[in-house]
Amino acid sequence: MDKFVIKGGNALHGKVRVSGSKNGSLPILFGSLLVPGPLLLKGVPTRLRDIKTTLNILRELGAQIEERDQQVAIEVPTEGPVTATHELVSKMRASISSFGPLLARRGEAVVSLPGGCNIGDRPIDLHIQGMEALGAEVRYENGYIHARGPLRGGRVYLAGPMGPTVLGTQNVMMAAAGAEGVSIIEGAACEPEVCGTAKFLRAIGVVVEGDGSPTIRIEGVGQDGFANLGGVSFEMPPDRIEAGSYMIAGAAAGGQVTVENCRPNENMALISILQKIGVPVEIGEDSVTVTGVDKVSPIDVATLAYPGFPTDLQGPLMALLCKTEGVSLITEKIFPDRFTHLSELRRFGAKVRKEGSTAIIEGGSKLQGAEVMASDLRASACLVIAGLMAEGETHVNRVYHLQRGYEDMDKKLRSLGGDVQCIDEAALEKQE
Numbered sequence: 001m002d003k004f005v006i007k008g009g010n011a012l013h014g015k016v017r018v019s020g021s022k023n024g025s026l027p028i029l030f031g032s033l034l035v036p037g038p039l040l041l042k043g044v045p046t047r048l049r050d051i052k053t054t055l056n057i058l059r060e061l062g063a064q065i066e067e068r069d070q071q072v073a074i075e076v077p078t079e080g081p082v083t084a085t086h087e088l089v090s091k092m093r094a095s096i097s098s099f100g101p102l103l104a105r106r107g108e109a110v111v112s113l114p115g116g117c118n119i120g121d122r123p124i125d126l127h128i129q130g131m132e133a134l135g136a137e138v139r140y141e142n143g144y145i146h147a148r149g150p151l152r153g154g155r156v157y158l159a160g161p162m163g164p165t166v167l168g169t170q171n172v173m174m175a176a177a178g179a180e181g182v183s184i185i186e187g188a189a190c191e192p193e194v195c196g197t198a199k200f201l202r203a204i205g206v207v208v209e210g211d212g213s214p215t216i217r218i219e220g221v222g223q224d225g226f227a228n229l230g231g232v233s234f235e236m237p238p239d240r241i242e243a244g245s246y247m248i249a250g251a252a253a254g255g256q257v258t259v260e261n262c263r264p265n266e267n268m269a270l271i272s273i274l275q276k277i278g279v280p281v282e283i284g285e286d287s288v289t290v291t292g293v294d295k296v297s298p299i300d301v302a303t304l305a306y307p308g309f310p311t312d313l314q315g316p317l318m319a320l321l322c323k324t325e326g327v328s329l330i331t332e333k334i335f336p337d338r339f340t341h342l343s344e345l346r347r348f349g350a351k352v353r354k355e356g357s358t359a360i361i362e363g364g365s366k367l368q369g370a371e372v373m374a375s376d377l378r379a380s381a382c383l384v385i386a387g388l389m390a391e392g393e394t395h396v397n398r399v400y401h402l403q404r405g406y407e408d409m410d411k412k413l414r415s416l417g418g419d420v421q422c423i424d425e426a427a428l429e430k431q432e
């Protein structure tokens with residue numbers, strides 16, 4: 001099992017290029033199930049574990065796939081299996097977004113209920129509610145959801161008690177693309193990844209309007225219309241969470257870091273927070289330059305649906321806020337239990353505690369390198385950033401979590417002057 005060995009204290013300098021978006025690519029890859037013709041998807045972060053898992057699920061569903069570095073050529077026959085197995089779905093919750101396109105294209109979908117998750121409860125009731133609004137008959141059997149079409153246009157309010165659902169919106173949007181007639185999704189998520197999937201659907205020939213707003217209108221092509229959906233070449237968007245993570249790393253451990261190939265407008269909530277706490281930020285056309293600081297001003301932050309501060313950057317920001325002169329607060333309003341990184345941060349000597357879904361971060365203590373355990377993707381990024389800030393050596397174990405969503409993070413940090421090595425522990429034991 002791999003781990004990162006980090007020697008803290010080096011100031012980061014230089015430019016880092018953001019890879020294709022994990023959360024932008026996953027739904028679009030599953031959306032390829034809708035398309036009869038050959039698809040060429042470019043800018044795909046193919047070295048990410050989650051992308052490899054997704055391609056394996058698509059192969060299980062009969063897709064012909066050819067990977068060429070950051071490009072994926074896909075062709076999906078109309079007939080084929082309709083089951084996404086527990087073995088693969090349990091590895092990655094996002095597999096639930098195979099449900100909508102499968103149901104639309106093949107008239108049936110059998111998808112394993114996603115397993116538990118380190119960031120808290122991950123229900124899919126809104127996904128099901130959306131499919132039923134499109135006429136699907138849904139039943140649960142032995143841990144699997146069984147759904148049958150045909151799908152017809154419908155209207156659904158999709159937001160739940162915790163606000164809109166990002167994957168739920170995209171799942172229902174892709175199902176609606178194959179339904180007979182027009183569908184309206186109210187209470188839709190407005191995240192950039194939703195707009196990316198809508199752009200993909202328009203590229204293959206589906207009329208989608210209103211994406212980026214809470215109301216999305218989709219003109220379904222119906223079972224007979226699939227033949228008109230064209231095989232296209234489509235470029236994935238850059239990863240806004242990876243971009244934000246490197247902006248935070250630059251503030252926490254930087255001399256000066258420029259994050260390239262990003263969309264600054266998609267990270268304005270984070271940029272506004274960085275500026276409020278005293279981090280110098282320069283915004284370019286497709287880059288953001290951040291200057292490192294020793295101390296930050298206190299701040300009270302809450303994670304919210306887009307365009308609010310994203311829950312996926314909550315962990316990375318918590319590492320930076322250990323530099324607060326005084327006390328900062330982060331309230332998690334999307335996943336109230338998403339604090340597994342908090343106890344690991346304390347191993348660095350950070351003064352952090354939690355009351356309900358609010359983390360209280362008291363600055364003033366210089367972090368000391370420690371042996372820590374990664375638990376989920378973004379918690380891992382938090383621990384790596386803390387390791388860069390800390391005095392001495394840090395070992396971040398189980399970095400396979402990190403490799404699910406950050407491409408080549410050790411290489412990218414080394415290119416900025418960070419002392420970060422990725423060690424294969426099994427190989428290490430063999431040497432001893």
Ligand code: EPZ
Pocket residue numbers: 022023024026094119121122123124125126127128160161162163164165166167168189193310311312334335377378405
């Ligand atoms: C997406 O997950 C992202 N994953 C998550 O990123 C991200 O944290 C999340 O959106 C919120 O921004 C992908 O895009 C692959 P939600 P998703 O449905 O769509 C509740 C990462 O680290 N809810 O928007 O699954 C849910 O419990 C990952 O890259 C229901 O109640 O999240 C949560 O409280 C982690 N019922 C809130 O809605 C449902 O049917 C938002 O969840 C679905 C969700």
